[in-house]
Amino acid sequence: MPKAGIIFNDLKPVACRVAEELRDKLTSLGWTVAMATGIGGILGYSQPDRPICHTPIANLVPPGFDEETQFAIVLGGDGTVLSAFRQIAPCGIPLLTVNTGHMGFLTEVYLNQLSQAIEPLLVGNYEIEERAMLTVQLLRDDIVLWEALCLNEMVLHREPLTSMCHFEIEIGKHAPVDIAADGVIISTPTGSTAYSLSAGGPVVTPGVPVLQLVPICPHSLASRALVFADSEPVTIFPANPNRLVMVVDGNGGCYVLPDDRVRVQRSPYVARFIRLRSPEFFHVLREKLGWGLPHVAKPASVELP
Missing domain, CATH: 2.60.200.30 (Probable inorganic polyphosphate/atp-NAD kinase; domain 2)
Structure with a gap:
């Protein structure tokens, strides 16, 4: 039985709802689904009198996520994506990033595109882009x-x-x-x-x-x-x-x-992003940050009467 994972931002009601709907859909198609919240990858703060306040990197992997997990889907914004990779990068699990936040610079698809993304995801019709950590x-x-x-x-x-x-x-x-x-x-x-x-x-x-x-x-x-x-x-x-x-x-x-x-x-671990189309970094820069937009000429000077 194939296995997938879902990581979601449990502080956002829409992410919680979609995570449950997605779990039910994958289960009905014969997939085993492991679920975790993004809170598992949130880093703690140490104090001068309590300097050791952390979990070793390899121990952040959530229960049920392992090398048999073919892919995981993260539902949230960029913060949830960062948290998800801290949790699953040691297992090498590729991640489809779904934006339920604001800018979503690290996300691949918006929430309203998720239903169209599921079919190519299930048949492995995607590329994997590796990012250094x-x-x-x-x-x-x-x-x-x-x-x-x-x-x-x-x-x-x-x-x-x-x-x-x-x-x-x-x-x-x-x-x-x-x-x-x-x-x-x-x-x-x-x-x-x-x-x-x-x-x-x-x-x-x-x-x-x-x-x-x-x-x-x-x-x-x-x-x-x-x-x-x-x-x-x-x-x-x-x-x-x-x-x-x-x-x-x-x-x-x-x-x-x-x-x-x-x-x-x-x-030694990398972040493995699932790309449903060939990665186009300049397109993301243009869409999210406005880089390289066409120059807009100044209006023609008008002579005052």
Whole structure:
């Protein structure tokens, strides 16, 4: 009996309703269906007196989701998509992303297109696009206190009401660099259209094997975004006396103390997106962000009487 999965945002009534309808339909067609909510991939926040507050990456897989699951369908917005991949990427399950949110930059189809998407999905008439993910770890005395799987970006920044920070950053075997800024972002190509873009980083097409380092409000004209090979791990040392805050995929994170360090590297797991048509990244940029729209000429000048 074939097996599928459904992950949904249980805070949205429409996602809950559609998840139940979809489960009943697949079951009537002879499929075994595993269900989970997106809450299972939500990252916790650690505290200075309680630094270990996380579930190891491989332990986030929901019950019933395994290598026999042919595909999963996620119902929600971009946050639910990010959460779903944190849960199922270790199993290699491909994911059809259905937008029940707002922008839905990471989603493949809108909710009103789901019924048309089911038929090609069940017969395997689709492509799979793989996106790189990151493993993010907080270390103290060589002990991993917190870790997370990341599809978009890791952000390390100062707390409110504190001064600008210094970050000593090692990329691979290159000499360390010092960056003075409000924070730094390490981004995947997928995350290049998220926080990294807002901070002035370039857009990177998904298939390019690179990462980005983007300073947030740097205190130097020499501190610009850097693109480097994703085969090189990154280690960040806080070079200031105040604690910092680390956030992964805009979702959860932990405090980083002066003697801690953050290690970021490409994950062995990938996000596998189901594409019902050939991926067209520039079309998504145009539709969601207005990139490359035709130039509109200014109206002809009119002479006043």
